[in-house]
Amino acid sequence: MSDEKKSILSGQTLRAYIMIAVLAMIWLYFHWATGSIFLTARNLSNLMSQMSVTGVLAVGMLMVIVSGNIDLSVGSVLGFAGGIAAFMVTTMEYGLPTAILAAIVVSIAIGLLQGALTAYLNIPAFIVTLGGLLAWRGAVKWLLGGSTVPISDKTFMAIGQSYVGPMAGWAIAAVAIAFVVFMAIRRARSVKELGLGEANYTGELLKSIVPIGGIIIFIWVMNAYDDKGVPIPVLIFVAVALVGGFLTTSTTFGRYLYAIGGNADAARLSGINNKRNVLKVFALMGALTGLAALIFAGRGSSATPDAGTLKELDAIAACVIGGASLVGGRGTIFGACLGALIMASLDNGMSLLNVRDFMQDIIKGSILVAAVGLDMAGRKRS
Amino acid sequence: MSLLEMKDIVKEFPGVRALDGVSFTLEAGEFHSLVGENGAGKSTLMKVLSGVYPVGTYEGDILIDDTVRTFRTIRESENAGVSIIFQELSLVKELTVGENIFLGQAPAKFGVIDWSRLYHEATVLLQDLHLDIDPRVLVGNLGIGQQQLVEIAKALSKNARILVLDEPTAALTESEVETLFGILRKLKERGVGMIYISHKLDEVFKMSDRITVLRDGKTVGTQAAADMTRDQVIAAMVGREVGDIFPKPDHKFGDTALEISGLDVYSIDVPDKKLVDNVGFSVRRGEVLGIAGLMGAGRSELLSGIFASWQGRYSRKITVGGTPATISSPADAISHGIGFVTEDRKRFGLILEQTILDNMTLAGLQKISGRFVTDRMRETIAANGPMKSLRIKANSTMTIAGTLSGGNQQKVVLGKWLLINPKILFLDEPTRGIDVGAKQEIYAEINRLAKEGMAIVLVSSELPEVLGLSDRVIVLHEGHITGEFTRSEATPEKVMAAATGNQ
Numbered sequence: 001m002s003d004e005k006k007s008i009l010s011g012q013t014l015r016a017y018i019m020i021a022v023l024a025m026i027w028l029y030f031h032w033a034t035g036s037i038f039l040t041a042r043n044l045s046n047l048m049s050q051m052s053v054t055g056v057l058a059v060g061m062l063m064v065i066v067s068g069n070i071d072l073s074v075g076s077v078l079g080f081a082g083g084i085a086a087f088m089v090t091t092m093e094y095g096l097p098t099a100i101l102a103a104i105v106v107s108i109a110i111g112l113l114q115g116a117l118t119a120y121l122n123i124p125a126f127i128v129t130l131g132g133l134l135a136w137r138g139a140v141k142w143l144l145g146g147s148t149v150p151i152s153d154k155t156f157m158a159i160g161q162s163y164v165g166p167m168a169g170w171a172i173a174a175v176a177i178a179f180v181v182f183m184a185i186r187r188a189r190s191v192k193e194l195g196l197g198e199a200n201y202t203g204e205l206l207k208s209i210v211p212i213g214g215i216i217i218f219i220w221v222m223n224a225y226d227d228k229g230v231p232i233p234v235l236i237f238v239a240v241a242l243v244g245g246f247l248t249t250s251t252t253f254g255r256y257l258y259a260i261g262g263n264a265d266a267a268r269l270s271g272i273n274n275k276r277n278v279l280k281v282f283a284l285m286g287a288l289t290g291l292a293a294l295i296f297a298g299r300g301s302s303a304t305p306d307a308g309t310l311k312e313l314d315a316i317a318a319c320v321i322g323g324a325s326l327v328g329g330r331g332t333i334f335g336a337c338l339g340a341l342i343m344a345s346l347d348n349g350m351s352l353l354n355v356r357d358f359m360q361d362i363i364k365g366s367i368l369v370a371a372v373g374l375d376m377a378g379r380k381r382s
Numbered sequence: 383m384s385l386l387e388m389k390d391i392v393k394e395f396p397g398v399r400a401l402d403g404v405s406f407t408l409e410a411g412e413f414h415s416l417v418g419e420n421g422a423g424k425s426t427l428m429k430v431l432s433g434v435y436p437v438g439t440y441e442g443d444i445l446i447d448d449t450v451r452t453f454r455t456i457r458e459s460e461n462a463g464v465s466i467i468f469q470e471l472s473l474v475k476e477l478t479v480g481e482n483i484f485l486g487q488a489p490a491k492f493g494v495i496d497w498s499r500l501y502h503e504a505t506v507l508l509q510d511l512h513l514d515i516d517p518r519v520l521v522g523n524l525g526i527g528q529q530q531l532v533e534i535a536k537a538l539s540k541n542a543r544i545l546v547l548d549e550p551t552a553a554l555t556e557s558e559v560e561t562l563f564g565i566l567r568k569l570k571e572r573g574v575g576m577i578y579i580s581h582k583l584d585e586v587f588k589m590s591d592r593i594t595v596l597r598d599g600k601t602v603g604t605q606a607a608a609d610m611t612r613d614q615v616i617a618a619m620v621g622r623e624v625g626d627i628f629p630k631p632d633h634k635f636g637d638t639a640l641e642i643s644g645l646d647v648y649s650i651d652v653p654d655k656k657l658v659d660n661v662g663f664s665v666r667r668g669e670v671l672g673i674a675g676l677m678g679a680g681r682s683e684l685l686s687g688i689f690a691s692w693q694g695r696y697s698r699k700i701t702v703g704g705t706p707a708t709i710s711s712p713a714d715a716i717s718h719g720i721g722f723v724t725e726d727r728k729r730f731g732l733i734l735e736q737t738i739l740d741n742m743t744l745a746g747l748q749k750i751s752g753r754f755v756t757d758r759m760r761e762t763i764a765a766n767g768p769m770k771s772l773r774i775k776a777n778s779t780m781t782i783a784g785t786l787s788g789g790n791q792q793k794v795v796l797g798k799w800l801l802i803n804p805k806i807l808f809l810d811e812p813t814r815g816i817d818v819g820a821k822q823e824i825y826a827e828i829n830r831l832a833k834e835g836m837a838i839v840l841v842s843s844e845l846p847e848v849l850g851l852s853d854r855v856i857v858l859h860e861g862h863i864t865g866e867f868t869r870s871e872a873t874p875e876k877v878m879a880a881a882t883g884n885q
Contacts, residue, residue: 259740268712
């Protein structure tokens with residue numbers, strides 16, 4: 001058992017600690033450089049809202065990348081889906097639920113189409129989605145006729161801009177903590193039920209202290225910003241990340257994705273339907289892109305022809321900074337979310353410091369390459 | 383004066399002493415075999431020699447012509463006349479034979495390649511080896527055997543004086559092996575020293591002047607081949623006397639478990655070519671059915687065609703346990719209780735960067751762990767079964783599969799398929815490239831499974847293995863069954879005659 005723990009610690013867990021340390025350093029630096037603005041409740045609340053779109057996309061992208069594929073079209077699909085929703089609500093005056101449904105359904109359909117071309121016609125995902133990047137961007141320009149469609153529907157804007165009140169925040173925290181405790185007890189009990197030893201309730205509960213602490217601090221910080229509470233886009237992102245985490249670590253679907261990305265032949269010969277699982281992951285990516293599109297449009301109160309441009313690269317960068325391998329088979333949702341948070345922190349911090357636009361791009365690009373370079377060097381040594 | 387002398391080489395990895403004071407000498411014109419179980423340190427020793435592990439990462443000295451040499455890169459060792467031919471070929475399939483031979487050292491002026499000189503020199507080199515290979519042909523169009531010979535030509539183009547061959551015959555047919563040995567004899571006359579790593583002791587004894595046995599990173603001994611017997615070498619390798627490595631069978635046959643008729647398997651590249659042509663057979667519960675045949679006879683294709691993992695066209699009628707079965711995907715095959723320990727564990731069997739646990743529960747995941755939601759605890763308990771029964775040497779089920787030795791990797795693949803509780807088990811080259819000890823354990827396991835009533839279909843290139851394990855042998859030749867023998871009838875001569883199409 002001690003060997004087991006050691007081998008886990010030296011691998012992904014160690015990596016996660018290093019990433020958290022890097023994030024902490026970035027935050028402390030910005031806090032110092034901005035004259036104590038960065039780590040205020042107000043800024044952290046903004047930062048979290050800013051990362052929500054990239055975060056939702058990164059969760060989907062991580063699963064696509066783990067399966068050994070890539071989706072370059074998400075930025076364009078995001079623009080297209082947001083365009084459809086805004087066009088239906090504002091120009092065609094449909095109800096919001098219909099518009100939301102249409103945006104999500106179209107995104108899933110695009111995911112299914114691209115997934116089918118990749119999985120069943122064996123066209124590399126890079127090519128299929130590169131085509132998608134062009135085609136869906138064209139589609140949104142066509143749909144919107146090259147102009148911006150404003151959104152005045154209050155509920156639509158709320159998806160991107162609103163908050164759940166402080167009390168609701170604490171209620172969510174209570175539910176989340178209850179869940180964490182429930183899982184800890186369940187783990188301890190299953191050890192006994194499966195005859196692996198005595199149920200160690202105290203040990204499992206002690207391990208839950210960190211997540212419980214995290215939940216409390218998170219809600220407390222979010223509420224501390226003018227008593228507004230948790231931003232709705234952040235809530236959506238956290239929910240998506242939890243679902244993504246569950247899918248990748250605790251379902252057969254998730255395991256199959258890692259197997260397919262790790263060795264497609266071995267997966268196929270073990271009875272896994274590679275094609276169907278790749279199709280599923282692209283459909284999932286589509287659904288999440290649709291969701292991200294609604295947040296994005298809601299945040300900007302509009303749909304623009306170039307909405308979401310380069311978002312696919314942010315999502316891919318988040319995954320890669322988080323330790324995912326573009327060859328497939330490796331990566332975690334947790335890492336991808338941390339990666340998204342690191343990217344968003346750089347954006348936010350540099351904006352606060354009034355770093356010029358072009359300089360921000362240069363710095364972000366360099367950090368991306370450096371992060372992966374260091375990671376590779378670390379892997380080689382071990 | 384020795385051509386090569388390696389003195390007290392010590393190489394440590396975190397937690398393991400892979401080489402513990404190994405000494406080794408090679409004379410000019412000598413054929414010196416290096417044998418030992420997997421993990422004994424043979425490959426590590428050769429990596430030290432070739433600069434893969436640069437100077438400073440090991441202790442001890444390497445002397446060539448009595449001068450201490452230090453290599454920091456493979457290039458430096460090549461310049462000193464050391465050339466290694468690895469088990470996995472390192473040729474570029476999309477380039478021509480000539481380009482491959484002179485890869486990285488093409489005759490050129492100001493970076494512009496002198497093609498006519500390149501092909502001329504390649505032709506001379508190939509003729510010198512009496513190889514009838516056109517240097518302008520793409521390497522990908524050559525058979526594995528010829529590729530191996532090109533690899534040797536490439537080594538010689540670098541004026542190799544010390545040639546290391548790591549399992550060079552693993553993929554060769556017998557006639558190709560003969561060609562290879564002919565060339566090696568010629569090189570010997572020219573004074574090239576050869577270090578030969580192989581599990582095939584017949585070849586080792588046929589060719590060697592001296593044999594060095596390694597075990598657990600130490601030299602057990604070096605002796606003239608003429609002074610040693612096969613049994614002595616095996617005993618030295620495993621550190622114990624091995625009796626007959628094949629278990630004594632006492633199988634009781636039950637009902638027919640699997641019946642195949644009219645099996646056709648078509649080539650992927652040439653759509654109308656049949657690789658397996660109208661083959662039919664059956665296997666009973668508790669029976670080990672061996673399938674013998676030369677490379678390319680269609681043995682693996684036969685298994686893939688039944689398991690529905692063949693990616694080209696195929697057709698057949700299958701009856702499992704007396705009832706007709708429709709098998710159109712590996713998942714169907716698994717649900718009918720068929721397991722398939724595929725050949726080439728690194729390519730088809732394992733996800734190397736994942737844990738033993740992840741690999742072992744993959745095929746039976748939904749049954750072991752849950753249909754949608756997985757349960758690590760249940761998986762751990764399940765994986766611990768084969769971990770113990772197959773005696774897999776690893777710290778825990780959380781060990782990464784890629785870090786295991788070949789034998790243990792093979793056991794993980796076998797364990798994966800045992801976890802689906804198969805009624806019928808296909809084994810394709812289950813002991814390729816693994817050491818004698820692990821082989822023996824896998825043989826015993828096959829025998830035990832048959833005894834418990836499993837129907838087993840075994841494909842192997844090693845004739846002794848097929849003959850030693852099988853209750854019945856069918857022989858394939860160019861996609862047709864050319865012979866069927868019971869255990870008592872099957873002799874190497876009869877099987878080989880059928881396999882070569884001479885009846």
